[in-house]
Amino acid sequence: MRLQYSPEIRIILIPCTGRVDILHLLKAFEGGADAVFVAGCLEGECHYLTGNIQARKRVAKLKKDFEQMGLEPERLEMFNLSAAEGARFAAIAQEMAERAYKLGPSPVKPEQRKAWLAAQAQASAG
């Protein structure tokens, strides 16, 4: 298909989204990621029966906690798609990359964020 999506996307392979721990998601942000998405199987079609349901719960919980932590909840998202939906995966990857650009560097990286905000202000003023 040779579909294109942003080269900033980094993929980490796991056997099932059920393996995704809240700790992993938090650590990705701590490491400097501006947005993270969890791509799981369609609901009801989990090869391991309920893994994606567990992951959905964890992602939803963390999104809620993000508001208190001062992070935009849009930086984290879970998507459900089948292995046959390559085009949709590329579209989702692209959407998350665009979201990250729109939201700018995450508040976890205060210096980068400050520089980005200053640049944004300058661009809108100029």
Place this chain on the structure above:
Amino acid sequence: MFIRFDLENKPKVEQAADGGLQVTVLDHILGLPVVLRPDLLTLASAVVPNPTEELGELFKVSRNAEGFFNEAHAKLRPVDFASDGIFLAGLAHYPKPIDESIAQAKAAAGRAATFLAQDMVQVGGVVAVVDPEKCAVCLTCVRTCPFNVPVIDYKVDAAYIDPAKCQGCGVCVSECPGKAIQLKHFTDSQILAQELALAAG
């Protein structure tokens, strides 16, 4: 000769001018009607599957929309199910003639024999392992495992996960509040190391 028809263009059976049978069917490759003059017309009765929902759920094997069982792969594993050690043959699979059913049953028996002939069965390395030192016997893994694999081993007062039964999904690993379970090849330290390395790059 086999001519496929679709439901919009069903074959027409008529009495010909000379009193014989005439079947007109649209050939989907030619795109033209084909007229046949048979001596005898036999209709195959419909084959509907037995109620398979309960059986399918019990053995965790997939079924298609009609209720027939699905093989693991139509070309590469035609008599296997996706789950190890379960095989299928005959009308449970799809409507087929008796000779095909017998051939498939022989194939299924052969596949079962290859499995049974092994002195030892190797299992995948991606399995969850409990650290008995950290396990608080909270039963979280017992409750969350979609395959009901974890059990409590009272000899060591910790959960035990049979590596031969573990499917390796990692749900228990992420749910364990004491971080007493690790999924081999996907341990927390491995995943975090990947994340930090990628985020830094």
